[in-house]
Amino acid sequence: MNYELFIAKRIIAGKKYKNSISSPIIKIAITAIALGIIIMLIAVATGLGLQYKIRDKMAGFKGHVQIVNYDNNNSDVSTTPVNKNQDFYPKFDSISGIKNIQVFANKGGILRTETDFEGIIFKGVSTDYDWTFFEEYLLEGKVPDFNQPRTKEVLLSQTIVNRLNLKLNDTILATFLKTENSKLPSNKKYIISGIYNSGFAQFDKSFMIGDIREVQSLNKWTENQVGGFEVLLDNFDEIDQKGNEIYSKIGVTLNSKTIVETYINVFEWIKLFDNNVWFIIAIMIVIAGINMITALLVLILERVQMIGILKALGSTNTSIRKVFLYNASYLILKGLFWGNVIGLSIIFIQHYFKVITLNPETYYVTTMPVYISFTAIILLNIGTLFLCFLMLIIPSYIITKIEPSKSIKFA
DSSP, rough: OOHHHHHHHHHHHHTTTSSTTTTHHHHHHHHHHHHHHHHHHHHHHHHHHHHHHHHHHHHHHHSSSEEEEETTOOOOOOOOOEEEEOSSOOOOOSSSSEEEEEEEEEEEEEEEEESSSSEEEEEEEETOOOOOHHHTTEEEEEOOOOOSOOOOOOEEHHHHHHHHOOOOTEEEEEEEEEEEEEEEOEEEEEEEEEEEEEEEHHTTTTTEEEEHHHHHHTTTOOTTTTSSSEEEEEEEGHHHHHHHHHHHHHTEEHHHHHHHHHHHHHHHHHHHHHHHHHHHHHHHHHHHHHHHHHHHHHHHHHHHHHHHHHHHTTTHHHHHHHHHHHHHHHHHHHHHHHHHHHHHHHHHHHHOOOOOOOOOHHSSSBBOOOOOOOHHHHHHHHHHHHHHHHHHTTGGGGGGGOOOOHHTOOO
């Protein structure tokens, strides 16, 4: 009879340990594995979620790469125009992986009511603009309609609307600073066609989105003069490579910058999430491994007499160690199963019900975003199982120190 397989089945079935001393230790070990995978799943989901959400919001306001005149390099306000007739516009055919290229022009101004005022940047866009980002965060109304000679419709953030005590379809008075071509401030009236809330406080409190022809008129520009171009990429991970390619393809009077270069402090802060996630994963695996080592040692010490009998019957140290390692692997898998069930449930609840909220002034989002892929789930589970199993191999060598003559004597 194959004693190893027979005993392994008995142990795995749990018939030998239901009322044994090792029972609470085993439950603690399973719980530690489950808690470990729960925390790891949440750490990965929230870390990736914050990274993706913040960078997508920044790209929504600024594009992945901006092409402007050198004179506008360090300003959010377009001062020196760029000719719209460029080889790379409206299609950047010489570079692959570009989703869209769109013109824009920014103008600094002040929104005024009878009782209050608010400084803003009027971002003028055209018919080539990708509204996907703002449609996602639109709370009321609609995006401006450009199918007319010139529209007075604008998008305002909920932050500005609340500060000025405005509402949808209100008419708002805007005053724009003088320019080289216009020595006097200009007053314009606009209609609030839509209200958005991206949760990115830095931009929500500043930007008003409208017709680029309004900015061109305010700056006394022609219809072929724009503030610059925004380039949207298919894959954010290629932003450095594509940024260099774009720079090499544009004219010598133009400059291009990726949002990573423009907002380097934000992206350096985002990178810290990866370090935190890896640190949490390492700590959780170590804790889970220590608990499994404890459980394995208790199982072995509780079965010293059985080990002695098996050795006396001719079983090798390797075969006996396999019995306990199989059992330990079963316990790890059981902990992983419950950890995945609970951890993924928490992630899905947060994704659909937005239970956890954040301060947008600090985190650039109003709710904790979560993102996780099947690849990440599989790698976490396989990695945890493999590393915990490796940590059990050395402690299992205690079996080789058990002598049948001494262990059976007190049976």
